[in-house]
Amino acid sequence: MPISIEQHKTYIHDALVHAGANPRHAAVTADALCLADSWGTFTHGSKLLKGYTRRIRAGGCRSDVDPQIVNDGPSFALIDGNSTLGQVAGTFAMETAIEKARETGVAYCGVFNSCHLGAVGVYPTMAARNDMIGIAMGNDIPSVAAPGSKTAVLGTNPFSYSVPAGKHHPILLDMAMSTVAGGKVYAANQLGNPIPNNWIVDRDGKATTDSSLYPADAALQPLGGYKGYGLGLMIESLSGLLSGANLTWDIKAWMTADPAGPTHHGAAFLAFNVGAMQNLDSFKERVDGLIDQIHETPTADGVDQLFVAGEFEWNRYQKSVDSGIDLPADVIAALNAMADEIEFRRPNNT
């Protein structure tokens, strides 16, 4: 049974508060997780709550402190996440970037000592809602090989941007630097399906179609070989090196590492103040025009229409607004398990 966005958000908020999060942190995190669910990005929505509440209860994710700016200038800030939830630090960082971009045109915020960002597309969406172009990215413990490596070298290092439009929803891309997410390899294995030979490499660094090797004896392949590997290194540079955050193997796996300790993720956020540079209405008309042009492009047999990045998500979002979010079974199971673990009520729709 679909659950309304507000009801779902309230449940997430209340569960986080029950686990020990302060109401401000809970509200920010509920917004982010609920937005991901409303996009249909269920792998990065309230399914994550179980891991988050565990870290909050154990103290690895703190809610007695706020993220804080430790160094800033007119168009940048470096932010100590203070081991708060990634959504708390990420939201603060993107808000700070937006504020600074309002003054100077463009701003960068780097975050260190943070945690898992969740759906990284949440943050550029904040920028787009403020009529800005937004970019967000984060580093993570390695799971992606480099071309020619036997083992993982960089994290999936998610990257996202959003561009505000007029009549259309904002352009919104949210992607990792691996060919596919690890979850797709898991799913193929569960279904007994073989996988294409550009998804993972085995422990010898050879491409393999055997999904059962992942993750114990395999690493994800980088998107398009050296290109995805090189872009992953850019994300490591902007979200790890420039922010002063931990890098690669010095980051902890947020789901499996000791929940009482920090994970030390890094992240980077950019905001571009469109209105400072262009007439905002004309800009949005041009974005709409570009989207229209793409929509009108002739398509191959079996393809009804081309889409721009984010359209699937915004279409599902509109459906969620209109008739609620239809949480899949795995999300409901995770929410129930979370509720039982923290001794909180199960969600109504289960």
Add this chain to the structure above:
Amino acid sequence: MPISIEQHKTYIHDALVHAGANPRHAAVTADALCLADSWGTFTHGSKLLKGYTRRIRAGGCRSDVDPQIVNDGPSFALIDGNSTLGQVAGTFAMETAIEKARETGVAYCGVFNSCHLGAVGVYPTMAARNDMIGIAMGNDIPSVAAPGSKTAVLGTNPFSYSVPAGKHHPILLDMAMSTVAGGKVYAANQLGNPIPNNWIVDRDGKATTDSSLYPADAALQPLGGYKGYGLGLMIESLSGLLSGANLTWDIKAWMTADPAGPTHHGAAFLAFNVGAMQNLDSFKERVDGLIDQIHETPTADGVDQLFVAGEFEWNRYQKSVDSGIDLPADVIAALNAMADEIEFRRPNNT
């Protein structure tokens, strides 16, 4: 016979001046083309000179004016390229971004009414030489399909970044948003080799291994499907929409369009002032440490060592510095044809 960097640069400069470029524009462009040749990126070095001199002589690339800032703020500038050579506008834009980032921390420069950028890696390298992280990108007339399209939707939209290091050369990635460059498809066709089925699509939008279809009856495939397509749209947004430049089909093909007219390319440049955010020496040590860690990663059979983006180019650069640039036959042929066309001396080494 290898030619020294200085001798090569002087030749390029003199040819540009002979064709009508003013000495400042010629010097900037010679630097850029010679740097690309010294990296071994011969597709984007002095081989381009023939097309550039043709546009200068016909008036489509102007050298009687300079690029100019038409709107700026503390951390951004919009620049009218005034139809100068892309290297002239791009270099001015990156210099402007570096200057502004020195004051505020981070800066963006958007360029409209520009031309072909050449090797886009040239511009972030300027930032790295100023101890900054640099990013550059540009749009172009469509040659890359979207997943499901019959025709090209976006340009190859090159993207590059560079990160300054300490004992190591700067990290430097220079890539297009297609799986491979069109030149690789040409080369496969000339050699009679089949191509992988993720390089091009035919006029029905179907993946094909028939390289002879390109470019008349085929479009390049985007890197990794929707990911490369989505990143291409980001580049269109930052270098076309935000800069106020022309988009997609409103850009002219710089090599084939009327050389007497402007091409209206757009471009975007970002500079991140590392020293404003981190202790510069410590930052560079961390970059070196990350590169060392990658070098020490166990490699698959047949792979001696992992490299980070740019290492091939910097190794060839060092060889060019030490013993000159060994221009391949196709570059020499292009230089000879250029020299004959503009009635200038042929290069000494031919």
